[in-house]
Amino acid sequence: MRAVTHQSFGEPTDVLDVTEVAEPSPGPGEVLVRMVLSPIHNHDLWTVRGTYGVKPELPARAGTEAVGVVEQLGEGVTQLVTGQRVVATSQLGVWAERFTAPAASLIPVPENLPDEVAAQLAAMPFSAISLLQRLELEPGQTLVQNAANGAVGRLVAQFARARGINVVGLVRRSAGVEELAAQGITGVVATDEDGWEGRARALIGDSTAPVGIDSVGGEAAGQVLSLLADGGRLVVFGAMATPVMSIPSGPVIFRDLHIEGFWGAQVSKDMPADQRAELFREIITRLLDGSVTLPVAATYSLEDVREASAANFDAGRVGKVLLRP
DSSP, X not given: OEEEEESSOSOHHHHEEEEXXXXXXXXXXXXXXXXXXEEOOHHHHHHHHTOSSOOOOSSXXXXXXXXXXXXXXXXXXXXXXXXXXXXXXXXXXXXXXXXXXXXXXXXXXXXXXXXXXXXXXXXXXXXXXHHHHHHTOOTTOEEEESOTTSHHHHHHHHHHHHTTOEEEEEESSTHHXXXXXXXXXXXXXXXXXXXXXXXXXXXXXXXXXOEEEESSOBHHHHHHHTXXXXXXXXXXXXXXXXXXXXXXXXXXXXXXXXXXXXXXXXXXXXXXXXXXXXXXXXXXXXXXXXXXXXXXXXXXXXXXXXXXXXXXXXXXXOSEEEEEO
């Protein structure tokens, strides 16, 4: 069968290839899944570069999330049936025609959830909603986030709105404000325009922003920090622009600001199973009632994975880039 692999770490557009590999067989407690659609996440490409928190042995397979159809059950699997649609997440090597996964890790897909939505069900929505859960904000409170037009930023805004939490979003391009408005996401300010900080503070209004989310790094981290209330928390989710944060020491010292990290994969691993199930129920409910949307920018075949990887970083991209067999 065909699978996306890389023999070395490097830029995905240089090192990813489609190769013929042996079709896997499910072991005890596993199932064989035929891949239908799989999204490209930033962390997938960082893993290919060798710069993510998990570094696979080479040669390595790629991709971590997919919707597919169960084709074969391993010994002892009783909770799934062949022909059932499922979502795999945090399962390295799903950019392939088929892959195996522990049956207990798979999420059954409701019949009325389209493949294009189901393919994105787990990683980004769960990161966004578990991040909100970690922030412990009450309805009416405000958070500030940069990368508001990124996949997680859009989801944080939508889930927060459904929970009654106000979100002030920062984007680095003025065009990003209109792009988000087209998805119904407002309260966004472009930092490439003069006076952006005053407009952001006006959106915060008489309330304060006890929490900020940084997904960019560099000076963008300091921009979020500048809008926080005294004693506020800056939660570092990602580093889209640079792994180095430019944070002035004065506000951290004199305003008692706190900086902490958030890694969705570890949070999910440590989360009690009943809480994880509850959050997934909320995700599916929001997707079905339309209060949260997961648009698709483009779909590529596995053979075009290098082109698809490049498209992932297109400025102004709205929605995920998907791969199909």
